[in-house]
Amino acid sequence: MSRLLHALPPLALLAALAALPLALGSNPYLLNALIVTGILTIGAMSLNLLLGYTGQLSLGHIAFFGIGAYVSALTSLGFDVELGFGLRAVHEPWPAAVGFVLAVVAAGACGYLIGRLSFRVRGAYFVLVTISFAEVVRLVALNWVELTQGPLALTNIPAITLGLPGLGTWTLRTKLQNYYLVLAVGTLCWFVVARLVGARFGRAMRGLKENESLALSVGINATRTLTVAAVVSAAMAGAAGSLYAHYLRIIDPEVFAFTTTVGMVIMVVAGGKGTLMGPVVGGLIFGLLPVALRPVMAPEAQWIVYGLVLIVILFVMPRGIVPGLAGLVRRRPARAVPVLEASPEAPR
Amino acid sequence: MDQLIQHLVNTLILGGTYALLGIGLTLIFGIMNVVNFTHGALYTVGAYLTYLAVAALGLDLFLALPVAILGGLLLGALIEIVLLRPLRGQDIDTTMLVMIGAGIVLQSGTLWIFGGVAKAVPSPFPEAPLQIGPASVSWLRLFVLGAALLLIGLTYALINRTKLGLAMRATFQDADTAALMGVNVRVIYTATFAMGSALAAAAGALLGPVYVVHPQMGGPAELKAFAIVILGGLGNVTGAAIGGFILALAEELGAGYISSGYRDAMGFLIIIAVLLYRPTGLFAKAERVG
Numbered sequence: 079m080s081r082l083l084h085a086l087p088p089l090a091l092l093a094a095l096a097a098l099p100l101a102l103g104s105n106p107y108l109l110n111a112l113i114v115t116g117i118l119t120i121g122a123m124s125l126n127l128l129l130g131y132t133g134q135l136s137l138g139h140i141a142f143f144g145i146g147a148y149v150s151a152l153t154s155l156g157f158d159v160e161l162g163f164g165l166r167a168v169h170e171p172w173p174a175a176v177g178f179v180l181a182v183v184a185a186g187a188c189g190y191l192i193g194r195l196s197f198r199v200r201g202a203y204f205v206l207v208t209i210s211f212a213e214v215v216r217l218v219a220l221n222w223v224e225l226t227q228g229p230l231a232l233t234n235i236p237a238i239t240l241g242l243p244g245l246g247t248w249t250l251r252t253k254l255q256n257y258y259l260v261l262a263v264g265t266l267c268w269f270v271v272a273r274l275v276g277a278r279f280g281r282a283m284r285g286l287k288e289n290e291s292l293a294l295s296v297g298i299n300a301t302r303t304l305t306v307a308a309v310v311s312a313a314m315a316g317a318a319g320s321l322y323a324h325y326l327r328i329i330d331p332e333v334f335a336f337t338t339t340v341g342m343v344i345m346v347v348a349g350g351k352g353t354l355m356g357p358v359v360g361g362l363i364f365g366l367l368p369v370a371l372r373p374v375m376a377p378e379a380q381w382i383v384y385g386l387v388l389i390v391i392l393f394v395m396p397r398g399i400v401p402g403l404a405g406l407v408r409r410r411p412a413r414a415v416p417v418l419e420a421s422p423e424a425p426r
Numbered sequence: 427m428d429q430l431i432q433h434l435v436n437t438l439i440l441g442g443t444y445a446l447l448g449i450g451l452t453l454i455f456g457i458m459n460v461v462n463f464t465h466g467a468l469y470t471v472g473a474y475l476t477y478l479a480v481a482a483l484g485l486d487l488f489l490a491l492p493v494a495i496l497g498g499l500l501l502g503a504l505i506e507i508v509l510l511r512p513l514r515g516q517d518i519d520t521t522m523l524v525m526i527g528a529g530i531v532l533q534s535g536t537l538w539i540f541g542g543v544a545k546a547v548p549s550p551f552p553e554a555p556l557q558i559g560p561a562s563v564s565w566l567r568l569f570v571l572g573a574a575l576l577l578i579g580l581t582y583a584l585i586n587r588t589k590l591g592l593a594m595r596a597t598f599q600d601a602d603t604a605a606l607m608g609v610n611v612r613v614i615y616t617a618t619f620a621m622g623s624a625l626a627a628a629a630g631a632l633l634g635p636v637y638v639v640h641p642q643m644g645g646p647a648e649l650k651a652f653a654i655v656i657l658g659g660l661g662n663v664t665g666a667a668i669g670g671f672i673l674a675l676a677e678e679l680g681a682g683y684i685s686s687g688y689r690d691a692m693g694f695l696i697i698i699a700v701l702l703y704r705p706t707g708l709f710a711k712a713e714r715v716g
Contacts, residue, residue, distance in 0.1 A: 381530055386527070
């Protein structure tokens, strides 16, 4: 019964999101905002795995999003680059759906490499190393013009084509089709995160977040746990990046913008880090806030509002909107139960 | 060879302002344990204050510099009192996120007020550069180097020769003991943040006239400042001063001999390499990376 009760809010949200386009009619502006919001929300969900569950503030998360976007775009566009030493890499275009899979794999692999290196340091140093990695990747995307077209952007990226044997194929060109694709991928990511954090692995992650030395002393393998979290998180961000590339069908090195990472961090922190629902709620609010603010203020002024909201939330509701509201509903704020509390049966 | 000499001259000029940026950040990082994501925004604010002082008030560059420093000092004190003081004792990630929020507000604020078009600050110096052997330096850049070295010297004197500096050093070593000895740690924190911010604003005020002033100039500058701090070691003022020149050298040589597109990558590569292989910085004796 309680399991059902727990599953109710996400299911209700999913149903509402699935029905939303019907209510909106075919307003392309709103639908576009929803699709981009959905893609960024997937990014926020992936960031939450690191920031919320393991407590590692990665400010280079956009690297994996951008790598996913570029890998997917280049796979489906093809390329021909000189590698030096007389070597040349030529790639004929492959279907966009293959690009999506490769984007997930490539982003995951980068998550492994960067994670293995970055998790050697903690706290402020981890933050700075992750920012640095992301900026180096951005500069490569900007300067390796032969491969990425640099600031001229990769254009004419094909839309994703899905096929089922015996049922034919669909090329997802319309906004409505892309909306449901993003919703499907987002739902899948939700399940991946839910399975991971609900299992023993999730307790290991939270243990590391609360007290790393204690977690190590009870036999949690910190490096392995953090690396797995980083790989899954990066792969999900790569999936989001791929969706972004095939939806907008044009990408330039601006997909690596630091402000996008900050936007995802705001979504996670405001929604409630370390909760399943938090990044989704935060993502919907902050993804759609520009739609609400557009008539009243200029885009640069909107970022002032985001910055202020981030500060106010950290002061007023440091655990985020979802845990904050849940606490209000229960009247008495739920006491955080430390994962590594001494077992009550232990002899005194 | 001539090219190399020119690169070394450029390194000196650039290194002086980088050192200012780094010293400001390392004081805040070291003494307060705050990762200051408003540093770049204060650098931008310093540059815009110079622009305002010269273009709107008609002051010359020599008077605009103190205006920018004073502005940075006041804004830094304000940020510390309003945002950081209530957060004392919170974990480092919370303060970091609040600082990111404040940085966004400041950066978007300058964009909103001044617009996205880059502004040039008129220089009072003659156009013709000074020739020193094969290298040439503009008078403006020489002034920038001189002013940066003067400010570095003043900062050193303040830290090593004054009572305030003594209290700052004591707080860096052990805030609780310093408080027991009668140091008003709250005031020291505010003074430290204000001073660090003033140095960032000074760096912006000095480099603004050399390049152009625009709202996004703070982002790269901030990450360079982090690279310098990490290079020099946490809270190590001398390390930050040397680190500023090392980063400038790496950028000049990287841009000159590898590719100018990767100039800004040098700082990041330094951060990655130093943190992964020598996390206490190049000049630290014994510090723990937490």
